[in-house]
Amino acid sequence: MGKWTRRAFIGAGVLTGGALVVGVAVRPGNPVDELKGTLAKGEGEELINSWVKIGTDNVVTAIVPHAEMGQGAHTALAQMLADELDADWDKVEIMEAPGIGKFVSADIGREFLAPTLEVPAILEPTVQGSFLKLAQAMNLQITGGSFSIRGTGQRGMRTAGAAAREMLMASAADEWDVPVSEIRTEKSMLIHDKSGKSEPYATFAAAAAEQSLPAKPKLKNPKDFKLMGKPIARKDIPPKVDGSAIFGVDADIPDMKYAAVKAAPVVGATADSIDAATARAMPGVLQILNMGDFVAVIADGYWQAQQALNSVQTKWSATEGDSLDQDAIFARYTAALDDAGTDGGDVETEEGDTGNAFASADIQLEAEYKAPFLAHATMEPMNCTAWLRDGKCDVWTGTQSPLGARSTIADTLGIDMENVTLHNAFLGGGFGRRSEEDAIVMAVRLTKAAGYPVKVIFSREEDTQQDFYRPSAMSRFKAGLDKDGKAVSWDNIHTHLFDPADAPTVPYYNIANHRIRKIDVPMHLRFGPWRSVDHSQQSYFIESFVDEMAHAANKDPYEYRRELLAGSPRHLAVLDGVAEMSDWGRELPEKHGRGIAFVPSFGTIVAEVAEIDMSGPKPRVTKVFCCADPGYAMNPDGFAAQMESSIIYGLTAALYGEISVKNGAVQQSNFHNYKMLRIDESPEIAVKIINGDAKRLGGAGEPGLPPLAPAVTNAVFAATGKRLRELPLAKHKFA
Structure with missing residues (x-):
């Protein structure tokens, strides 16, 4: 060097x-x-x-x-x-x-x-x-x-x-x-x-x-x-309020045309043939292209392109995934966990003698949890505008990885990176989705095929059904408690681990004997980073099971976590902070419940308490209290806004979020069957910030999300006695 x-x-x-x-x-x-x-x-x-x-x-x-x-x-x-x-x-x-x-x-x-x-x-x-x-x-x-x-x-x-x-x-x-x-x-x-x-x-x-x-x-x-x-x-x-802010979808290039796209409904399929007779006769349509892994219509306007594409009849090739449905995917997970048994899988962390500690425990607990695939559902749909001319390509989009996108564009077109210019704009939501490059690749392939600048915009249906999803997962736990309810053994095996490595671990909890293992199970859907990545599943699993341990020990869930965190004053300060904020122990009305969860992630320690009203036709989360220690909040308002945003995003997933598969294809297509939290469903949110260590900063964009789902499901148990071991809440019926 x-x-x-x-x-x-x-x-x-x-x-x-x-x-x-x-x-x-x-x-x-x-x-x-x-x-x-x-x-x-x-x-x-x-x-x-x-x-x-x-x-x-x-x-x-x-x-x-x-x-x-x-x-x-x-x-x-x-x-x-x-x-x-x-x-x-x-x-x-x-x-x-x-x-x-x-x-x-x-x-x-x-x-x-x-x-x-x-x-x-x-x-x-x-x-x-x-x-x-x-x-x-x-x-x-x-x-x-x-x-x-x-x-x-x-x-x-x-x-x-x-x-x-x-x-x-x-x-x-x-x-x-x-x-x-x-x-x-x-x-x-x-x-x-x-x-x-x-x-x-x-x-x-x-x-x-x-x-x-x-x-x-x-x-x-x-x-x-x-x-x-x-x-x-x-x-x-201010520019976002007055409309002057430029997002990727706002790109406006001279002589630009619009493309609507339809990718294979089952990953790996290709378009064997298309019938575009109706589309060719529609006004404004310029080109209809079979690109193999997707079909595109290019027209003078986006609406013209999308309407024409809707009339194109496509025959897709068969794939191994055509017979898969949601039950079959989880059956794979179950079989893999069964095959792993008591000693199989890859050991991620192990300390002490978990097996003997469990066998000799006075109280033994076992539980299995499930979490579904999730889409990102960014408000600005995926889009990209590309213009290839004279061996050089300009691209206008919003991406979380501009240099990586430039490299991919160069590889796709077979040109040097120096000949690729990427104009990055504001992103109308990212959450990990805009680290992927599928829309960008489509746009550069289409401008090369068409010979003029092309703007690709995904319909909401395409956006939902062609996402890089948060993986579904399963997790099994065993815990042993002594006669006083103290945790002496923690054994966990789960499917998949992508990022980060510490997501399934609990080093902050004082449990002498613990072992965590994973198994990898093939998935035919595309998957990618989703806000808080593996913490979004693992924390739901972990903090729900900790709640089960507390109730098995006949102890208050907050006090039980305090015992597990003994000797960690910074962690205890956050847990105590949220208990004080929420007035933990305060009597609630009948059919109301309160749940707590504690998750350090991305360098930030977060504890949340959710209050839920189960007296109506469906669960309603009324309040969420959040106490967080990011080391030092560089902009407290901005940090609090990210906690609030994470809570809303996480609550949407906890209540409604589920991507399901039938015949290999995603069933959900728009907000009518992939629901978002509405403003009238939003709870009251309170955020408290503790600056615990200015030398070691934590993140803000993701750590507010992981505690939310377990806090809510723990609140459901407090209100109804029903333990929810599978998300979302919409899957369950409540008396």
Whole structure:
């Protein structure tokens, strides 16, 4: 990899078009002269590895290498950079970084692989450079896993802002001939109190560009934060309210045509033949294409294309999955679990002698749980606009993985990545769905076949039936309790484990003997990341079974968890926090219930209490209390909004969410049979934030979801005595 220097970590400060640009993690061999040519202002500006720019108007532009899909990452990341820079927030602008290799998510890789690694400043460039090269090799420029703030923000944005501030202070000290220690910064101004001198950052942009770059600039202590930790309004909200925000579906290219698509209803099938006679006679229809794995109609307008596609009769080839239905899929899981028996499967974690501890336990419990396939149901349907011309391809879309998408586009078309330009837009919901590239691949294949720009838009039916689903799963538990109800044995075997590895584990619970195993079972449906990934199933399984243990021990579920968390004060603070919020133990009306669940995930500790009303024709969740410790909430309003969002998303799934299969194909097609939570069904939600460790940040986008389902089903048990071991609630009948 060559020799790494101090300059390698922070990168290059250059003056171009009157703006100071500071990059992060620029590898040696990228000289400043090369960078200058790519940093011109105006449309198509390509900023290589620069995360902060200071213009002659003293406007600070934060270059954010993550997608904005409603989670507030753009604002929070810019907030972290601006605070370290002591920038005037009213004059901070945000720009999403382009999908190029210099903006890979090296800090996310480091947070994932070596979250606690600290090295001396002299070694920092080498270490960071290693993660940079790894991320580049993987085309890892991703928004997901609740990593943006705790990865890029904590290690990247703060570092870039602090570095720029030190460079500006050094420049002012040289010009004013004063010690740098006497200069302070405030709201994008450099100030020397003794002489009364003050100048805006822009005055010293050129001089700062010549400064040596600190390998490890000093970051602020939380007590000195001015923007971090404050409930600052998101900058993406006003344009979304006034309609000026641009989403992928808003792309409008000269001479663009529209495509409606229909993929094979059973994965792996191809279109043997099509009858498009009716469609060809319809107005506005330009082309009808059999692309093998999907059929497309291209027309002057989307509605024309979709109506024509609806009239196309397609004969699809037979597949091995044609005979599968929902019962057959779960029968596979059951058979695999049965075959694994007491010792089969892959051991994920084991401590103590689980078998003997269970056999000698005074109380023995066994239970089996099921969770269904789930779709993402983003409000903006999947879409992509592509234009291939002169060996180059431009793509307009909203993706969680712009660099990975560029690589896929290049491979699909057989061209170099340098000839692919991806214009990323706001995402109308992601939840993991927009890390997939099926719509993008369809669009680039169609523009190649058609010879003009094509916008692909999935119908809601196509969006529902061609998703990359949250996998269904089954889990079996055995637990042994002593005569006092204390847990002495925990044995769990479950189907599948995709991400993250810790989802089925319970290291925070004090159980001396425990073993967790998994088995892999083939699935014919496509699957992919879904908000909180495997925590969404595993936490429902785990926290429901812990509730069963509490009742078997004849103990209060909250108090029982307190015993399991003995010796973990930070965990106990969250559990106690939600109990206090919800006034746990307060008497509820008849046919009402209260349930609790506790799940640390994505670096954030969360406990939730749900209250449910079972007196009506269907269950109604009335209140949800959420206490969370993310280490430090960089934007408390934004963090609370993500907890609320996760709760609503999780409640939708718990009450209604189910993708079922018949004859190999997904049965659900739209919101009439894949229901969403309606506004009149939304519970009252209260969120409490505990800042437990500012040095170790947790995520926000996903950890609020895992406790929700078990809190609700535990509440159902409290109200009715009925234990729900399969989701959703809509599958069950209540007296």
